Amino acid sequence: MKKTLTTLTSTSLFLFSLIACNAETVTNTTKEIISDYKNKIPTIKLRDDFSSKNPAWKVFEGNWQFKNSEVVQNSVDDYFPVILRINQQFSNLDISVNFTPVSGRVDASGGIIFRAKDQNNYYIVRANALEDNFRLYTFINGSRSQIASATVTPPSINKAHQIRVITKGNHIQAYLNNELKIDYHDNTFSNGYVGLWTKADSVTIFDDLKVDSLD
Numbered sequence: 001m002k003k004t005l006t007t008l009t010s011t012s013l014f015l016f017s018l019i020a021c022n023a024e025t026v027t028n029t030t031k032e033i034i035s036d037y038k039n040k041i042p043t044i045k046l047r048d049d050f051s052s053k054n055p056a057w058k059v060f061e062g063n064w065q066f067k068n069s070e071v072v073q074n075s076v077d078d079y080f081p082v083i084l085r086i087n088q089q090f091s092n093l094d095i096s097v098n099f100t101p102v103s104g105r106v107d108a109s110g111g112i113i114f115r116a117k118d119q120n121n122y123y124i125v126r127a128n129a130l131e132d133n134f135r136l137y138t139f140i141n142g143s144r145s146q147i148a149s150a151t152v153t154p155p156s157i158n159k160a161h162q163i164r165v166i167t168k169g170n171h172i173q174a175y176l177n178n179e180l181k182i183d184y185h186d187n188t189f190s191n192g193y194v195g196l197w198t199k200a201d202s203v204t205i206f207d208d209l210k211v212d213s214l215d
């Protein structure tokens with residue numbers, strides 16, 4: 001009898017985990033975790049309009065140029081261009097940036113890095129003007145894994161779009177152009193630096209980075 005109960009419990013847990021997994025899909029009734037922070041005063045408010053190059057920015061890969069009050073990544077030879085802002089670490093945060101995909105035949109991406117331990121270990125949410133998907137990946141020791149994906153209208157080339165990510169513990173929500181598209185739970189990284197990301201031959205402009213620390 002005890003064994004049967006144990007088996008039933010395991011089956012229930014398995015079914016529950018399947019249901020929980022399905023609950024990661026964004027629906028009209030998905031609760032936005034930003035509502036949990038409505039009375040929260042951010043402990044740090046970082047704003048960067050890229051009118052000058054803050055010395056906290058460190059380039060790890062790619063050619064990132066600060067000009068015209070924007071930052072543009074225009075190397076077409078690096079596979080994963082990464083720039084991190086290495087003076088502050090964030091755990092729970094509300095981060096957004098505007099990005100304009102300019103060109104790319106293999107890829108035309110723009111992404112936000114968050115909770116980065118270093119240039120090889122971080123979360124990234126990105127959109128790609130060549131693909132109809134919006135994705136959350138982990139990079140672990142430089143190895144990329146897709147952990148969540150949503151179908152979207154591909155962002156137009158030469159137009160500005162906004163990516164926004166909000167975290168609460170292991171709960172991650174990501175928006176493209178103010179629409180919640182990704183709702184996911186993951187425990188890989190708990191805090192770290194923020195940064196910007198592109199891929200392959202993407203030439204991408206970024207502007208108006210905003211980060212509120214919500215710890």
Ligand SMILES: [Ca+2]
Nearest residue numbers: 049069070207
């Ligand atoms: Ca600017």
